[in-house]
Amino acid sequence: MLNVSDVALTFGGIRALDAVGFTVGPDEICGLIGPNGAGKTSIFNCITRIYQPDSGTITYGDTDLLSVPRHRVVGHGIARTFQNLALWPQQTVLENTIVGAHSTATPNLFASAVGWHATRKAAKQVERDAWDLLDRLGIADLASHPAAGLPFGTLKRVELARALISRPSMLLLDEPAGGLTHSEVDELGDLILDLRRELGFSALLVEHHMGMVMRICDHVVAMEFGRTIADGSPDDVKRDPAVVAAYLGTPA
């Protein structure tokens, strides 16, 4: 499915990514772990075409993602959330969710100007999907509330709704548990597993919360200093000496 290989990325003299490679299979939840600055979010930004890698390849199915324009990535089935939230604060929760469907049912300026019947019907359909999703994520009664001013955990759910409404086959989640309480983290883990069962998607998960990574991931990739240092089952990666050293440091 998603295949990242030999990706390198530099900012000026800083090597953010250096020969990173891994594969995420169908219906697999893959965890991407590593200390701060290891390059996890940079990988996300390469996959979603925000950054252009200096070398390497990223493919999804048969598609060479590096030749896909930024706004087309989601149309290939890859939707993402952001580490520090990237919502549109003045828009309501419902509107934030609806824009997420832009790729599956792209609105036409001129058709909406005259208000074609077909345009309205398509809009109604998207609206229904958005309400269903908000309901499923437990935030339907905030639908008419602007995103600004809502709690962080709620906004993370709005981002999740916005990503899911495009019916992705690959979900990129950037620290979904960041800033959540313990019980919320457990709830979120269950939610992701349930949603995968209901909707069917693979996921790539950047996460610092090891409990959640170990519980929901089928496969874990560890990074340090822009390199892949371990790749395997959660248990194997947890015991890998290189990973232990990266997190705890080597004894002097």
Next chain:
Amino acid sequence: MTTLIDKTSPARSGGQGPSGSGRRGPVVILRGSGRYRLILAVCLVLAAGFVAWGGTLQPFEQGQLTRAGIFAIAILGLNFTTGYVGLLSVGHSAFLGLGAYTTGVLVVNYNQTALSTIPVAMGICFVVGLLVGIPALRIRGLYLAIVTLALGVAFPEIVARLGGLTGGAEGLTIRRTLLRPPEWSGFTLGEKDQWLYWLTIVCLLLAFVVLRNIITGRYGMAMNAVRQNEIAAAASGVNIATVKLLSFAVSGAITGLAGSLFAMYIGSLFAEGSFTVLAGITLLIGLVVGGERTMLGPIIGGLIVVFLPYYTSDIGGGQFSAVLFAIALIAVVFVAPDGIAGGLGRIIRKVVRVDARRPDGGREGGLFGDAPTATATESGSAR
């Protein structure tokens, strides 16, 4: 039944809705409900009454109202790109002028009827809007303002250069007989001002409805998204370049429509008089004072930029009038930073709030259960 999330999660502790905690919130009205339609109908009747009253006014007052309507259309156009997409344009006077000169040149030099020049003027302004929108793909904010400023400054110079077509610095005069109302309208040549008033009202109404359809629809949501966070908009599948270019083009076309009407209204065109950057700034003032990103703001703004100078010059003559005008504008922006329409909206929302209504017709079979649209190939396994 699917598993549901714990309803007591902290997200919902905000006490939303009127029936919540002890504090009384605003009355909630659902969009599209009976009460919503009643309020809308009352507003429409009031607006129709105002327009009909304008139809009975003396020529001078009616002319001012026509002028305000023309400015309202121009500001509606500006609001579309500067308000919703956030592309600051100081030079929209160029679109006003381009629309006006298209009508003027076609009527005077090519013997066209005034009415038939409107679509041409809009088409030309649409294309020029596309071209001017290109810099907006790379730059934004003040830098874009400078590019559009250059456009506004260049326009009168270009008109002067093309003297053979536009009359150059001497101006272009459209004889009154060339602006005869069409036969079918029932207006005689002597009633030209009446005709223009009603033509302006119809154009304002059409522009209002078309832009409202876009803004309240999904394309409008995408435009708002582009303004607030481009990366998130692109990640959601919004083609930033298309949205920016088309919004600039539509904006130019609507302001060009206003220009075309302005040519019929004023009769003689002087680029140095009516279409300098000062006119572009006037449009911006109307937008900000009326209320950016509101549908009524441009109409209020049009009335303000036309009528406020009259009142201030009644009180103080000459330059003092300009100072009073400035003080009045500062006062408005100080009291209501989001413009008059925005400020009124804030007050109204304390009493009545309009919420989105969930479409009828529940689903069976969970999420996207019976959704007939798109991605059928990918979710082949679903039921």
